[in-house]
Amino acid sequence: MGKVNYLDTLNAPQREAVTHAGGPLMIIAGAGSGKTRVLTYRIAWLIEQEVDPFNILALTFTNKAAGEMRQRIEAVIGNDAKNLWMGTFHSIFAKILRFEGKRLGYTSDFTIYDTDDSKSLLRSIIKEMNLDDKVYKVNFVLNRISSAKNALISWEAYTQNPIYIEEDKAAKMPELGRLYKTYVMRCFQANAMDFDDLLYNTNVLFRDHLDVLNKYQHKFKHVMVDEFQDTNVSQYLITRKLSAVHQNICIVGDDAQSIYAFRGANIQNILNFKADYPDLKVVKLEQNYRSTKTIVNAANSVIAKNKEQLEKTVFSENEEGSKINIIKATSDNEEGNLIASDIFEEKNNHGLKNTDFAILYRTNAQSRAFEEALRKRNIKYRLIGGLSFYQRKEIKDLLAYLRFTVNQSDIEAFKRIINLPKRGIGDTTVAKIVVTAAENNLRIWDVVSNIHQYVAGRVSSTIDDFATLIKSYGLMLEEGKDAHTVASYIAKSSGLTKELYEDKTVEGLSRYENVQELLNSIKQFVDNSESDDKSLSAFLQTVTLMTNADEDDDGDQDKVTLMTIHGAKGLEFKNVYIVGMEENLFPSQMMLARRSDLEEERRLFYVAITRAEKKLTLSYAESRYNYGRLNYCEPSRFLEEIDKEYLQVARNRFVSYSNMEDRNDQPAKQTRAVSGFVKKDSIKSNLKPVSKSTPPANHVPSGDFVASDTSILKEGDKVEHPKFGFGLVIKMDINGTDRKATIRFDTQGEKTLLLSFAKLRIL
DNA sequence: TCATAGCCTTTTTTT
């Protein structure tokens, strides 16, 4: 690789950013302006200027972004790239806390609590404190605690602040401060940090231990932050402190793409950056190389309304490109079908590959209809986000065993595994152990391993057996057995895999395979992890901090991408579909309820639009399932906000934008539909609201019975229906995604049931 | 005291 070659490929502002010698630098990078290239070249350039990679810290928001950047740097600079300190905020500071956590009273084996752990812990605290969980909602309380931590407000400060006390009293939640305190104490006692703690504690570490701060300040001669618009106060302070000595801070961001305020991101960080660094050098990258003029202009027309912005003009010199298509569907299933057929046609007509397509939605729950439609057409897809591999029950169960083996204070892991597989230890006993530990300031392990002192009776010997089991795992680790060996042994000897192995249902089989898959990934980690730390706790850390975007990657297969708009940040695709363009969905209901200005939702829309290189399609449905209920939907106001000149009057069966306006003349159909019962013979027109009262004879109850996966039902199956009794399936009609079964019931004669509503037990 | 069936509530995005 020639030394200077790559500089020639850059435009003037890009080159200026790459070769900025030192001192604070802010790169305002519009969408598609070659930001990643600039960042990677800058790092490569610094290394050419004799800066040791070891002294460069580069912070990103996803592991994937970090990994890609490292690869690209390697391509320019070679093996040296390995020594860079590059990763997500959370993973880099988790690493530092593993080294330095002793100063704060944590061991180097501390557990990282994920959101489920945090919620579970909080739930039990609320219960213990005898608070009403209808008033103190777990999600709300956790959010409150999280915001406090991200703003660096300790529980001490929180409970002493008269403003918060008043606020909480007014909100009828005077105990929030105490909850915060208890939550923090419990985490500490469990030798655990939640996601926010990783940043919060880093701040505490740097504040209270100046020698540590000093060490890292001198180590990191250059600090770079990607996606700076998404940093919160806590992250901002860390980067400022770390760069205080050398003053070589380089931030890259785009205020127009700030979409993480909900988790504490503070757009002011980038808007006010100049105020913090008077001799700041600012470089603006405004030329978009990614998208057509139409797409760039349409995107600009969307955020033109936003008030809080840095001045910049993103423009494209690419071709004009085709206009933006709008598709109207009658239902969410039809939306899936229309998009899938469109992908099919586009592939045939323009010789595109699956990887050229992305379907972007506002919420993960929307993926279902698209998955079904794509599967039906044999189009391969990959789903990013949603319930990830590591959130599956069987995986979390085994991970909990591993966690408890590594960190025997980990209460949440303990609660998960103590009665799994069933040992006859119930909630009462577990609660007793947890409370005993908390009251006597002991580790969970201290209580469990001396259970006879605390709990009398039959259970105590069962718990003894459990303790012996865990002890044997700990011993294996001490003997230096590698993570994979220990994990496989745990899976087998705990009885977890045995239980799954004996479950011969389809789900049981896949659960068993998942566990094997997890063991494989541990093996991989042990065999060829890049880092030198191959301990079990290192593995657990990578798993917890893994982003949704990091999973999958089963080779470079040709697949359509399905993901949320949030997940799509930083990516690009030739053809993009933004689906579910409906009021209350996008913009989301929550946003509409909470804030009058929709600036962040609008920026989200902007991010979605600018993912497209060649062609953009927007779609919405007139009705949609939500929590098992069918609802009517209005087209999103965002459709109105795009400059009309960029919109396409769609062909043939697609409904044009002007037709959409006509729709507004009709009376609004706001009725909530299908609450409880649905007409069995109204497949296409099952949108009519049906009363909640007693069903007429031709209706089928839709309440819970034994849920069965309707896709496995076959002719000849014997079934039981909650109302009609036992029956035999004599005919199956499969029409698109709608499935009907004609069943002969012993007493009721033949009935045809729409399976999405009928709940049958297969006998 | 524990296990289970069925009822009830939830309501976005992610490290």
Place this chain on the structure above:
DNA sequence: AAGGCTATGA
């Protein structure tokens, strides 16, 4: 749709 909660029976 899914996970927590509660009543019920063992």
